[in-house]
Amino acid sequence: xxxxxxxxxxxxxxxxxxxxxxxxxxxxxxxxxxxxxxxxxxxxxxxxxxxxxxxxxxxxxxxxxxxxxxxxxxxxxxxxxxxxxxxxxxxxxxxxxxxxxxxxxxxxxxxxxxxxxxxxxxxxxxxxxxxxxxxxxxxxxxxxxxxxxxxxxxxxxxxxxxxxxxxxxxxxxxxxxxxxxxxxxxxxxxxxxxxxxxxxxxxxxxxxxxxxxxxxxxxxxxxxxxxxxxxxxxxxxxxxxxxxxxxxxxxxxxxxxxxxxxxxxxxxxxxxxxxxxxxxxxxxxxxxxxxxxxxxxxxxxxxxxxxxxxxxxxxxxxxxxxxxxxxxxxxxxxxxxxxxxx
Amino acid sequence: xxxxxxxxxxxxxxxxxxxxxxxxxxxxxxxxxxxxxxxxxxxxxxxxxxxxxxxxxxxxxxxxxxxxxxxxxxxxxxxxxxxxxxxxxxxxxxxxxxxxxxxxxxxxxxxxxxxxxxxxxxxxxxxxxxxxxxxxxxxxxxxxxxxxxxxxxxxxxxxxxxxxxxxxxxxxxxxxxxxxxxxxxxxxxxxxxxxxxxxxxxxxxxxxxxxxxxxxxxxxxxxxxxxxxxxxxxxxxxxxxxxxxxxxxxxxxxxxxxxxxxxxxxxxxxxxxxxxxxxxxxx
Amino acid sequence: xxxxxxxxxxxxxxxxxxxxxxxxxxxxxxxxxxxxxxxxxxxxxxxxxxxxxxxxxxxxxxxxxxxxxxxxxxxxxxxxxxxxxxxxxxxxxxxxxxxxxxxxxxxxxxxxxxxxxxxxxxxxxxxxxxxxxxxxxxxxxxxxxxxxxxxxxxxxxxxxxxxxxxxxxxxxxxxxxxxxxxxxxxxxxxxxxxxxxxxxxxxxxxxxxxxxxxxxxxxxxxxxxxxxxxxxxxxxxxxxxxxxxxxxxxxxxxxxxxxxxxxxxxxxxxxxxxxxxxxxxxxxxxxxxxxxxxxxxxxxxxxxxxxxxxxxxxxxxxxxxxx
Numbered sequence: 001x002x003x004x005x006x007x008x009x010x011x012x013x014x015x016x017x018x019x020x021x022x023x024x025x026x027x028x029x030x031x032x033x034x035x036x037x038x039x040x041x042x043x044x045x046x047x048x049x050x051x052x053x054x055x056x057x058x059x060x061x062x063x064x065x066x067x068x069x070x071x072x073x074x075x076x077x078x079x080x081x082x083x084x085x086x087x088x089x090x091x092x093x094x095x096x097x098x099x100x101x102x103x104x105x106x107x108x109x110x111x112x113x114x115x116x117x118x119x120x121x122x123x124x125x126x127x128x129x130x131x132x133x134x135x136x137x138x139x140x141x142x143x144x145x146x147x148x149x150x151x152x153x154x155x156x157x158x159x160x161x162x163x164x165x166x167x168x169x170x171x172x173x174x175x176x177x178x179x180x181x182x183x184x185x186x187x188x189x190x191x192x193x194x195x196x197x198x199x200x201x202x203x204x205x206x207x208x209x210x211x212x213x214x215x216x217x218x219x220x221x222x223x224x225x226x227x228x229x230x231x232x233x234x235x236x237x238x239x240x241x242x243x244x245x246x247x248x249x250x251x252x253x254x255x256x257x258x259x260x261x262x263x264x265x266x267x268x269x270x271x272x273x274x275x276x277x278x279x280x281x282x283x284x285x286x287x288x289x290x291x292x293x294x295x296x297x298x299x300x301x302x303x304x305x306x307x308x309x310x311x312x313x314x315x316x317x318x319x320x321x322x323x324x325x326x327x328x329x330x331x332x333x334x335x336x337x338x339x340x341x342x
Numbered sequence: 343x344x345x346x347x348x349x350x351x352x353x354x355x356x357x358x359x360x361x362x363x364x365x366x367x368x369x370x371x372x373x374x375x376x377x378x379x380x381x382x383x384x385x386x387x388x389x390x391x392x393x394x395x396x397x398x399x400x401x402x403x404x405x406x407x408x409x410x411x412x413x414x415x416x417x418x419x420x421x422x423x424x425x426x427x428x429x430x431x432x433x434x435x436x437x438x439x440x441x442x443x444x445x446x447x448x449x450x451x452x453x454x455x456x457x458x459x460x461x462x463x464x465x466x467x468x469x470x471x472x473x474x475x476x477x478x479x480x481x482x483x484x485x486x487x488x489x490x491x492x493x494x495x496x497x498x499x500x501x502x503x504x505x506x507x508x509x510x511x512x513x514x515x516x517x518x519x520x521x522x523x524x525x526x527x528x529x530x531x532x533x534x535x536x537x538x539x540x541x542x543x544x545x546x547x548x549x550x551x552x553x554x555x556x557x558x559x560x561x562x563x564x565x566x567x568x569x570x571x572x573x574x575x576x577x578x579x580x581x582x583x584x585x586x587x588x589x590x591x592x593x594x595x596x597x598x599x600x601x602x603x604x605x606x607x608x609x610x611x612x613x614x615x616x617x618x619x620x621x622x623x624x625x
Numbered sequence: 626x627x628x629x630x631x632x633x634x635x636x637x638x639x640x641x642x643x644x645x646x647x648x649x650x651x652x653x654x655x656x657x658x659x660x661x662x663x664x665x666x667x668x669x670x671x672x673x674x675x676x677x678x679x680x681x682x683x684x685x686x687x688x689x690x691x692x693x694x695x696x697x698x699x700x701x702x703x704x705x706x707x708x709x710x711x712x713x714x715x716x717x718x719x720x721x722x723x724x725x726x727x728x729x730x731x732x733x734x735x736x737x738x739x740x741x742x743x744x745x746x747x748x749x750x751x752x753x754x755x756x757x758x759x760x761x762x763x764x765x766x767x768x769x770x771x772x773x774x775x776x777x778x779x780x781x782x783x784x785x786x787x788x789x790x791x792x793x794x795x796x797x798x799x800x801x802x803x804x805x806x807x808x809x810x811x812x813x814x815x816x817x818x819x820x821x822x823x824x825x826x827x828x829x830x831x832x833x834x835x836x837x838x839x840x841x842x843x844x845x846x847x848x849x850x851x852x853x854x855x856x857x858x859x860x861x862x863x864x865x866x867x868x869x870x871x872x873x874x875x876x877x878x879x880x881x882x883x884x885x886x887x888x889x890x891x892x893x894x895x896x897x898x899x900x901x902x903x904x905x906x907x908x909x910x911x912x913x914x915x916x917x918x919x920x921x922x923x924x925x926x927x928x929x930x931x932x933x934x935x936x937x938x939x940x941x942x943x944x945x946x947x948x
Binding site: 351352354355358359361362363364365366368369370372373374376379380427428429430431432434435436438439444445447448451452453454455457458459460461462463464465466468469470489492493496520521522523525526543546547549550551552553556557577580581584585592595596599602603606607610611614 | 652653655656657659660661662663664665666667668670671673674677678681728729730732733735736737740741749751752753754755756758759760761762763765766767769770771811814815818842843844845848868871872873874875879899902903906907918919922925926929930933937
């Protein structure tokens with residue numbers, strides 16, 4: 001035991017003084033918290049496979065990913081809200097070349113709540129969710145909610161809304177969905193990684209929202225599915241376009257992707273509120289934001305190799321973490337697109 | 343009637359004594375409460391892993407903060423390399439060559455710098471270093487913390503140098519020493535206890551700073567060799583883990599908080615003890 | 626004895642002043658230069674800081690002008706930025722902190738300086754001053770897991786007493802302006818105690834003795850004679866504590882709720898300048914957004930300078946009375 005401690009201490013001392021092992025390549029990335037559990041698993045596994053490669057991913061929110069990759073302070077970014085045309089133009093203006101979107105997995109935004117005495121999954125209509133987040137539905141026993149949940153004992157308590165305080169792709173997916181299903185939301189608030197929320201308090205990252213809902217009685221928030229699963233939180237069923245109340249699932253997300261239109265060349269597409277009775281309405285792709293040109297050849301090779309691995313071996317790890325794997329057509333398209341990273 | 347009046351005054355006296363006593367107990371009791379709470383929650387989750395392992399993928403239990411501890415140490419090293427020389431020499435200037443308008447301005451500006459909120463220092467370090475270098479780094483974080491150390495180093499150096507009686511200076515110069523020699527060989531050594539403890543207190547304060555690191559040293563799940571990479575730091579990890587929903591991360595946040603607080607308070611207690619002894623000796 | 630010459634103008638042979646070269650060799654010039662450069666460096670760094678803040682906020686400043694300070698919309702989607710919710714949150718949480726902290730802090734300072742036996746006073750002061758060394762993030766940690774649950778228990782009582790006011794209406798979110806105010810209060814009390822105690826101790830003894838000789842009780846001496854004498858210094862300590870609480874970042878971010886709205890109720894979540902910068906800076910996409918955040922930094926900087934300046938005037942004024 002002591003010997004192990006001593007070798008560990010020596011190793012720490014060596015690493016601390018900067019005596020890095022041969023050719024340690026550190027690649028910095030930042031962005032979405034939505035896929036963070038998946039990415040941290042992937043980068044950990046990839047590091048085990050290639051110990052000289054370290055992908056340091058900081059989950060600071062999709063807004064942060066977009067900003068830092070544009071500023072050039074990280075090697076690539078990640079976001080669940082694709083960069084809009086203005087942001088892409090900004091990037092090109094700053095760097096002289098463009099930025100590419102690479103879908104990695106698909107996931108779902110789920111409503112999570114913490115209401116005493118409610119142990120079943122609540123059903124939420126689109127209008128219910130919009131009303132709650134607009135601040136128009138203020139009590140848990142509002143007719144819009146009791147109508148959809150005849151069996152549940154909803155208290156007369158105030159609803160405490162929790163949203164993201166940071167720039168978030170999860171927010172983008174949520175607000176994109178609400179904009180599609182509710183005219184008032186679309187005109188009043190709109191879609192974005194950071195919006196002017198009518199009500200609610202802010203948590204930092206998916207982690208922060210989950211933490212906040214856990215700690216706050218009678219609250220409701222939205223997080224990526226795996227955060228609800230890992231923390232054993234109550235999730236709600238959302239009514240899709242076909243009128244079915246669906247809980248988020250891999251099948252639901254995959255169905256949503258399948259029923260959406262043809263995948264565009266730049267991979268930027270929204271699959272929220274997809275048609276079909278099996279489609280989960282608040283699903284989305286999530287993307288890595290990779291610059292078209294990477295100056296450092298070792299980094300470029302490492303990133304391209306990772307992308308190839310991600311599209312093959314990586315996809316086999318998604319289901320364990322409740323993310324849906326990419327459709328085969330998308331994978332094939334992306335493999336070809338990797339060549340665009342110069 | 344005079345007796346009643348006096349009785350009333352005596353009662354008021356007693357009551358206020360009790361009330362203010364309670365205020366004091368509340369204040370002192372808060373510290374005891376904080377310490378014991380952190381001790382119970384933090385020390386109990388402290389494992390050898392905490393000090394030697396790297397963070398595990400999110401959602402998986404285990405892992406530690408070895409890189410954060412080392413990262414904080416490196417940041418403090420860099421901060422003192424920047425803050426201590428500038429602060430010390432500046433303090434010497436104010437104490438020994440003071441009295442001019444220039445030194446008045448320097449003193450005023452130093453106080454100004456002291457009042458700058460740490461988050462604004464973070465913005466400063468970001469615009470100056472991170473943006474121009476195009477990446478986050480230990481360097482940026484360390485320099486930001488160094489700038490925070492300067493005003494306190496100046497103030498405490500100046501104070502302790504001024505506390506040295508003039509007779510020492512004059513005695514040295516009467517023996518033929520030049521001014522700089524007098525300061526170097528006589529005055530500074532006389533104040534050395536105070537200056538050293540000032541440095542330690544300064545470091546302890548800066549060790550707990552989180553805000554300037556959020557957009558300078560950023561964060562790192564791995565070791566950060568050298569100075570040009572982003573690095574993990576103890577206070578930032580406490581922040582990140584505390585607001586997360588993972589029980590395991592909460593436990594680690596408590597452990598980290600315990601370690602950080604123990605270090606900070608130990609330095610403070612030692613420093614004050616040294617200062618108290620120095621004061622008695624100087625009489 | 627013939628009168629010696631009346632030209633007693635010098636005491637003896639006069640050494641010529643040392644030349645620059647001699648002074649240089651003696652180390653004096655170098656010592657002066659090095660320390661001067663260090664002092665000048667401080668000026669340069671501060672000037673650079675102000676310059677950077679000013680320049681990098683120019684995009685937002687030119688777009689919004691002075692309206693920035695009074696607009697209450699914070700809408701990154703539509704590029705509308707106003708500082709009012711954050712100024713409000715910062716000021717209100719600090720005001721609440723002062724409301725709680727001043728009575729407790731000054732009360733404790735009076736006790737420690739005047740009414741307690743010296744050994745007890747020294748020991749307790751030592752403990753309390755250690756509180757000032759506790760890092761902000763640890764206050765935040767305790768705020769989330771200890772204070773807010775406690776406040777949840779306390780809230781019904783508060784509501785029953787003060788619920789009729791707009792300040793305590795509405796649902797209690799846990800994270801709120803109120804929680805932020807309480808955490809800040811705990812953080813600034815050590816500062817108020819430390820400085821006020823010193824100021825009170827500095828009041829000349831004869832003031833006390835005169836009052837006691839006239840038959841005043843301990844409390845009357847303290848309250849009617851000593852404290853008014855030390856009033857300026859105590860005010861100064863309050864302003865210093867205020868300046869500190871305005872700039873507090875981490876503890877506030879963790880308990881304030883992060884909602885850029887202006888609401889009357891203290892139970893509602895709010896936002897402070899420092900907290901929004903900490904949360905949104907790394908992800909502010911677009912130049913206007915970043916520039917608006919930096920402008921907020923500039924506003925905070927200006928605010929703390931003013932408060933600190935007032936504090937210094939007051940404390941310096943009190944210094945004059947020191948023996």
